[in-house]
Amino acid sequence: MALATKHGITIIFPAYNEEENITKAVEQAIHCLELLFLDWEIIVVNDGSRDRTGQIIDGLARQDSRIRVVHHGKNEGYGAALRSGIQRAHKELIFFCDSDLQFHLNELLLLLAWIEQYDIVIGYRFRRSDPFYRRLNALGWKMLVRLLLGLKVRDIDCAFKLFRGAVFRASGINSVGAMVNTEILVQATRMGFKIKEVPVTHFPRLNGKQTGANLWVILKAFKEIFRLYHRLQKISPIFIQHDRRQGQKAIEFVNRRCAERRRVMLPINFQDRRQRLFQTNAKEELTFMTKQVANVSHEHTQRAQSPPAKGGLANE
Numbered sequence: 001m002a003l004a005t006k007h008g009i010t011i012i013f014p015a016y017n018e019e020e021n022i023t024k025a026v027e028q029a030i031h032c033l034e035l036l037f038l039d040w041e042i043i044v045v046n047d048g049s050r051d052r053t054g055q056i057i058d059g060l061a062r063q064d065s066r067i068r069v070v071h072h073g074k075n076e077g078y079g080a081a082l083r084s085g086i087q088r089a090h091k092e093l094i095f096f097c098d099s100d101l102q103f104h105l106n107e108l109l110l111l112l113a114w115i116e117q118y119d120i121v122i123g124y125r126f127r128r129s130d131p132f133y134r135r136l137n138a139l140g141w142k143m144l145v146r147l148l149l150g151l152k153v154r155d156i157d158c159a160f161k162l163f164r165g166a167v168f169r170a171s172g173i174n175s176v177g178a179m180v181n182t183e184i185l186v187q188a189t190r191m192g193f194k195i196k197e198v199p200v201t202h203f204p205r206l207n208g209k210q211t212g213a214n215l216w217v218i219l220k221a222f223k224e225i226f227r228l229y230h231r232l233q234k235i236s237p238i239f240i241q242h243d244r245r246q247g248q249k250a251i252e253f254v255n256r257r258c259a260e261r262r263r264v265m266l267p268i269n270f271q272d273r274r275q276r277l278f279q280t281n282a283k284e285e286l287t288f289m290t291k292q293v294a295n296v297s298h299e300h301t302q303r304a305q306s307p308p309a310k311g312g313l314a315n316e
Helices: 002-006 022-036 053-063 078-087 105-112 132-149 165-170 180-191 215-233 248-268 270-280 282-305
Strands: 009-015 040-047 067-072 093-097 120-125 160-164 195-200
Touching: 009 022, 009 078, 022 040, 022 053, 022 105, 040 053, 040 078, 053 067, 067 078, 078 093, 078 180, 093 105, 093 165, 105 120, 105 160, 105 195, 120 180, 132 180, 160 165, 165 180, 180 195
Parallel strands: 009 040, 009 093, 040 067, 120 195
Antiparallel strands: 093 160, 120 160
16 A cells, blocks of 8 residues: 555546436545545546536536546547546556446555555456346457457456556557457556456446447447457567566665675575585595594494303303
């Protein structure tokens, strides 16, 4: 949790026709952030909403300068909305979540507990509150992605993910639809970033209409996965010049501390003591051992040659 006090965080809310939910989602985020962070910002991306979503988020931005708004002239897709928010993020940590209130922002704490050890911490819905057909679609999509791209995560499209900024500085987002989560995670795993999965609570949607299971959205996702298949296959591990503490200075500090511990532990390191002993006193040790063996052999020889002593009863 020390990272939360040293770095800021950007929360991104993609929103499409969420006039009934967006205000409460932003209020939840503000309440959570004020308890955990000193430096934070919220970016709400209005992806061409046809209701009052745009007007509501403009009003929220006027009330707090830390709330920023991005408007798309038309509905460009979930991936395009995420990309717009990520490109405008200014903080070291980047978190995105849907604005439909199916997650509670208080559980962001569960992800922050692991971000110091991992580059990406993603939630998975351990009890998914969705209709059966959506769960079936998700299962089929997960199996297809695992078969084609080798991505093995429990819940690919769970919209509750926390990233270090280095992940997006090293990779890009080309998908504009539902393929975006798959593209991000496949790139990250093949580049060598570490991912942690954490169970989170999933609530039923109370207001608004879901669009993820729309036939057009599904067809666009299939089109994107085959279009991006060959490009994603070519991604190879890379070396990112960043450290989870303080970059090169931290590496030098760790090396210096290791050298200091090695010097301190050297006198009680049995292997080093043994090696040094035989290198410096080999002749003396071997001579001493030879004399001991010779003495023991001489004693055994004398005992074997001397006759046994007779007892007093035999002399009588």
